[in-house]
Amino acid sequence: MTDEPEHIARRFLSLDRMVHEPARLAIMTVLAEAEEVEFRFLEAVTGLTKGNISSHAAKLEVAGYISVRKEFRGKVPVTSYSLTAHGREALASYRANLRATMEPG
Amino acid sequence: MTPTDPHNSQLAILTRRYAAFSRSAGGLSSVLGGILVLITYFVGALAFPESLWARLALASAPIVWLISRQLLRNRYYQQFGRVAEPVPSSDRRMHKGMIIFTGVVAAGVISFVLYVARDEPALLLDNGMPGYIAFVAAMPVIVWRYLHTPLDFIVGVFLIAQAALVLTGSGYSLGHQIQAPIAAVFFIGIGIRQHLDFTRLRRELSQLGVSA
Numbered sequence: 153m154t155d156e157p158e159h160i161a162r163r164f165l166s167l168d169r170m171v172h173e174p175a176r177l178a179i180m181t182v183l184a185e186a187e188e189v190e191f192r193f194l195e196a197v198t199g200l201t202k203g204n205i206s207s208h209a210a211k212l213e214v215a216g217y218i219s220v221r222k223e224f225r226g227k228v229p230v231t232s233y234s235l236t237a238h239g240r241e242a243l244a245s246y247r248a249n250l251r252a253t254m255e256p257g
Numbered sequence: 258m259t260p261t262d263p264h265n266s267q268l269a270i271l272t273r274r275y276a277a278f279s280r281s282a283g284g285l286s287s288v289l290g291g292i293l294v295l296i297t298y299f300v301g302a303l304a305f306p307e308s309l310w311a312r313l314a315l316a317s318a319p320i321v322w323l324i325s326r327q328l329l330r331n332r333y334y335q336q337f338g339r340v341a342e343p344v345p346s347s348d349r350r351m352h353k354g355m356i357i358f359t360g361v362v363a364a365g366v367i368s369f370v371l372y373v374a375r376d377e378p379a380l381l382l383d384n385g386m387p388g389y390i391a392f393v394a395a396m397p398v399i400v401w402r403y404l405h406t407p408l409d410f411i412v413g414v415f416l417i418a419q420a421a422l423v424l425t426g427s428g429y430s431l432g433h434q435i436q437a438p439i440a441a442v443f444f445i446g447i448g449i450r451q452h453l454d455f456t457r458l459r460r461e462l463s464q465l466g467v468s469a
Binding site for chain 1: 265269271272273275337338339340341342344375409453462465
């Protein structure tokens with residue numbers, strides 16, 4: 153049987169921890185639905201603080217899951233994020249793995 | 258979505274609905290576009306304005322529409338921050354087709370005007386002709402930059418074509434370009450529905466503890 157508790161535990165442990173963290177999962181979920189998302193919307197829709205978004209986004213950027221674009225609109229700095237192809241794959245595979253772990257037999 | 262993350266499912270749906278207002282959903286600007294088409298169509302066909310100022314007012318319809326559309330989009334429908342809607346490749350291809358089509362038509366019309374005026378170049382400066390040529394030449398650029406959906410295209414191109422004609426002292430007669438007023442009615446209905454959806458979306462975002 154492949155659904156032994158050990159096997160399920162192994163599957164859980166093999167989940168991508170970069171994606172599994174709730175704040176990062178929320179950020180990636182939002183980015184997956186758009187071509188590019190401004191910082192302000194992420195802050196609004198996820199309810200995360202500015203500092204939290206910045207630090208998680210920095211980790212996702214280092215992992216190559218998201219790309220960051222900074223520009224000035226007038227005198228106001230604007231930061232926008234988008235999911236990279238690598239990030240999209242990671243999110244899809246995370247979801248597939250989690251689903252497989254949760255589904256019975 | 259996994260079966261265990263309803264919050265993230267909700268995030269995804271909210272983002273998708275909000276992102277639509279960056280590109281494909283016009284809301285109140287679609288309502289305004291539809292109303293402008295109906296006004297310019299019926300005024301142009303039934304009560305063509307003789308005075309220059311009235312003609313200029315009628316010809317300004319596409320400019321008024323495009324400016325209000327951008328303002329509504331930037332200041333109202335994307336008030337929680339800009340979120341760019343993803344564009345499927347089929348939509349990209351269709352948009353490219355619309356740009357090429359208007360580019361070819363504009364080039365044909367301008368070439369014809371230049372051909373007709375080859376012996377009498379003064380014609381090019383007569384009777385609103387510079388404005389006509391400017392509108393026709395701008396058409397593919399406007400389609401490329403602002404008109405993304407088929408309804409946007411029908412309504413926008415009609416407004417531009419009507420503006421170009423009005424400047425030369427003519428306009429479409431009743432029964433011609435009938436697709437424009439029909440599309441306008443759909444445009445108004447869709448715009449109202451989109452706007453109501455946005456007001457619901459705004460409430461939902463506010464319930465998440467969000468303020469614009």
